[in-house]
Amino acid sequence: xxxxxxxxxxxxxxxxxxxxxxxxxxxxxxxxxxxxxxxxxxxxxxxxxxxxxxxxxxxxxxxxxxxxxxxxxxxxxxxxxxxxxxxxxxxxxxxxxxxxxxxxxxxxxxxxxxxxxxxxxxxxxxxxxxxxxxxxxxxxxxxxxxxxxxxxxxxxxxxxxxxxxxxx
Numbered sequence: 015x016x017x018x019x020x021x022x023x024x025x026x027x028x029x030x031x032x033x034x035x036x037x038x039x040x041x042x043x044x045x046x047x048x049x050x051x052x053x054x055x056x057x058x059x060x061x062x063x064x065x066x067x068x069x070x071x072x073x074x075x076x077x078x079x080x081x082x083x084x085x086x087x088x089x090x091x092x093x094x095x096x097x098x099x100x101x102x103x104x105x106x107x108x109x110x111x112x113x114x115x116x117x118x119x120x121x122x123x124x125x126x127x128x129x130x131x132x133x134x135x136x137x138x139x140x141x142x143x144x145x146x147x148x149x150x151x152x153x154x155x156x157x158x159x160x161x162x163x164x165x166x167x168x169x170x171x172x173x174x175x176x177x178x179x180x181x182x
Contacts (some may be wrong), residue, residue, distance in 0.1 A: 016086055017056055017070055019079040031058045033088040036095055037066070043074045056083040059091050065098060123181050125156045128164070136178035143172060144182065 015033040019077030024170035043053035049089040054070040071081035087095070125131060125147045133143040148171060156179060 015060070017068065017081065017083045019070075019081045022078055031056070031068070033086055034059045034091050034154065035083055036063040036091070038070070038083045038085060040073075043069065043072060045074055045076070045132070049074065049076075052160050054083065059087075059094055061125050063094055063098075065095065101159065123179060125150055125176050125179055131156075131158065131179045132182050133158070133172075133174055133178055135166045136174060139172045139174045143174075145172065150176075 015036050017030050019028050020026070021028055032077045036059065038054065038056050040052050040054050043051055045051050045053070051072050051074045053072045055067050056070050057065055059069055060066045069081075070083045071077055071079065079175075102150050123131075127147055127150065129147045131147060133139045133141055134170065139158075140160060143158065144161075146161050146164035147156055148159045148164040149157040151157070155173050156176050157171045157173055157177075159166070163169040164171075
């Protein structure tokens with residue numbers, strides 16, 4: 015039967031989303047600025063082939079549409095939903111893999127005292143500068159010194175933002 019409403023001007027019953035209603039559910043809804051209700055919604059496949067949640071009935075006295083919905087998804091619609099679900103799962107897997115790789119890289123490139131690092135980008139320290147981490151400031155800046163004198167407090171070094179460093 016899909017989604018039905020009664021047109022308030024003509025009194026005729028209007029039917030929409032025939033064969034495309036996947037689920038009917040209730041959830042909290044702010045009908046007006048100070049009116050909250052437990053409204054009825056329906057998940058449908060719209061004309062663009064996307065899953066969309068449609069409000070069927072606000073379930074309070076100002077909603078006179080008498081909206082009702084019934085699940086009536088056809089096999090074609092269920093196949094579209096299955097394809098959308100599998101595409102979403104593949105996208106989630108790719109996002110999880112990207113997040114994992116990013117975290118691995120962050121851990122690998124986290125400066126540690128005595129670690130040999132190279133400046134990979136930036137504008138103050140020349141790109142390609144190689145040094146050993148001799149001090150890490152709380153602001154995120156790192157002091158790189160020559161490999162042979164990184165423990166020498168009097169030796170000169172280069173201050174670099176930690177995000178510009180890569181492990182060697």
